[in-house]
Amino acid sequence: xxxxxxxxxxxxxxxxxxxxxxxxxxxxxxxxxxxxxxxxxxxxxxxxxxxxxxxxxxxxxxxxxxxxxxxxxxxxxxxxxxxxxxxxxxxxxxxxxxxxxxxxxxxxxxxxxxxxxxxxx
Amino acid sequence: xxxxxxxxxxxxxxxxxxxxxxxxxxxxxxxxxxxxxxxxxxxxxxxxxxxxxxxxxxxxxxxxxxxxxxxxxxxxxxxxxxxxxxxxxxxxxxxxxxxxxxxxxxxxxxxxxxxxxxxxxxxxxxxxxxxxxxxxxxxxxxxxxxxxxxxxxxxxxxxxxxxxxxxxxxxxxxx
Numbered sequence: 001x002x003x004x005x006x007x008x009x010x011x012x013x014x015x016x017x018x019x020x021x022x023x024x025x026x027x028x029x030x031x032x033x034x035x036x037x038x039x040x041x042x043x044x045x046x047x048x049x050x051x052x053x054x055x056x057x058x059x060x061x062x063x064x065x066x067x068x069x070x071x072x073x074x075x076x077x078x079x080x081x082x083x084x085x086x087x088x089x090x091x092x093x094x095x096x097x098x099x100x101x102x103x104x105x106x107x108x109x110x111x112x113x114x115x116x117x118x119x120x121x
Numbered sequence: 122x123x124x125x126x127x128x129x130x131x132x133x134x135x136x137x138x139x140x141x142x143x144x145x146x147x148x149x150x151x152x153x154x155x156x157x158x159x160x161x162x163x164x165x166x167x168x169x170x171x172x173x174x175x176x177x178x179x180x181x182x183x184x185x186x187x188x189x190x191x192x193x194x195x196x197x198x199x200x201x202x203x204x205x206x207x208x209x210x211x212x213x214x215x216x217x218x219x220x221x222x223x224x225x226x227x228x229x230x231x232x233x234x235x236x237x238x239x240x241x242x243x244x245x246x247x248x249x250x251x252x253x254x255x256x257x258x259x260x261x262x263x264x265x266x267x268x269x270x271x272x273x274x275x276x277x278x279x280x281x282x283x284x285x286x287x288x289x290x291x292x293x294x295x296x
Contacts, residue, residue, distance in 0.1 A: 009130040011222040015229030022283050023236040026276050030244035037269040041251035045258045051265040062272045065279050072283045076290065088127055
């Protein structure tokens with residue numbers, strides 16, 4: 001306890017940042033995968049030979065999930081009030097970086113989904 | 122009682138870490154099961170409808186249902202792991218910074234796992250339903266659309282990985 005320095009509630013915001021990074025980019029990846037997957041399946045009924053080429057949007061959307069995973073792991077291993085003082089500044093910084101990654105991943109995933117669905121058809 | 126250093130802290134410091142932990146554990150299993158159920162009903166209704174005209178698709182497409190079910194199992198596993206991380210501390214130490222941090226870590230871990238599994242279950246369900254419908258038209262498409270479904274189910278694994286990494290941060294003050 002004597003080595004625990006920084007503000008008490010700062011880890012709340014830090015952990016929420018890690019959560020936001022993963023959850024929102026998962027949302028984007030899921031939307032992209034699902035929407036373009038439905039397009040691929042509908043197109044595949046007419047032209048089965050083009051299905052394997054059309055998996056590209058799905059792979060792009062999956063990569064967004066990996067981005068969120070990386071940021072979430074970096075943030076959550078950076079919250080260590082025993083090793084390094086964790087002030088509210090650090091907590092808010094982690095929260096905003098997690099939100100930045102997550103919401104960007106969400107929008108990218110939605111874009112990939114809509115474009116992938118229209119493009120493969 | 123620990124001091125508070127900002128306006129948010131004044132409110133957060135009053136809440137027991139056990140509240141946050143319990144809510145986190147409940148969300149991890151509850152919302153994961155919601156995602157699995159949602160995915161299963163999306164896939165199942167398409168599957169049953171398509172099987173009227175093409176009964177051969179039923180046994181193969183149960184794989185999609187199993188992918189959705191796996192998401193619920195991830196939620197159960199993480200809920201069990203998180204609840205073994207709960208320890209009782211003497212009441213003088215409940216509001217210490219270290220136990221507050223432990224409570225927040227369990228809460229965030231539960232949210233991550235629950236909501237990642239929710240979206241994974243939804244994604245796998247939607248793709249599973251289109252897999253069933255395209256399989257009914259042309260059986261060579263089944264394996265190809267299954268590849269897309271595997272990409273979707275990886276998202277639930279991401280949630281589990283981060284949830285476990287974050288739960289390693291949980292350390293309550295010693296008595």
